Amino acid sequence: MSREPYRARWAGTDYEASADLVDGRLHLRLYGSAPADGFEKVAPGRFVRAVPAADCSAVWHVTTVCEWHGAPFLVHTAREAELLIEYTGGDALHAAGLGLERIERGVYRIWVKREEVSALSEKLVKIVSR
Structure with a gap:
């Protein structure tokens, strides 16, 4: 990551x-x-x-994504053995059902242990190429 x-x-x-x-x-x-x-x-x-x-010669924007309890998340930050993940599923009722903290309208986050997430990967979007 x-x-x-x-x-x-x-x-x-x-x-x-x-x-x-x-x-x-x-x-x-x-x-x-x-x-x-x-x-x-x-x-x-x-x-x-x-x-x-x-x-x-090239520049990429990097985001780290994962799944937690079968739902899609963006990894916001990390500390020691935990990740702060942000729900990207767009379903407020599902977010509430997962016990996520509402940060603002449409933004739900939670700290989880790193070993609880699956499908952890980086997504690169090339923004400069020469």
Whole structure:
């Protein structure tokens, strides 16, 4: 499961990435797990380098999805052995029946143990390709 909402291909390698505007231009912070030229250590096993988005040959938006009790969910975030999942089934009565917390109209979430979910997978949508 990706920690960041984007993935970018830069200099022939794919990285987890996050986006930022710098002087009105889109830049991506690329995250690696090992030291590399131009990458700065920000935490143990976590290295970052900012590059202009225009220098990336591809950029994808990443979402993680799963099923819980047979219903479809988006993984919102994770902590230790738990996932915060958000119901995507569009049925408020079913969401209530599952015991989900209503965050706002049409948005239902719950913290669950990671081992309780099935069909955990990433969905990538390419947003830049050169």
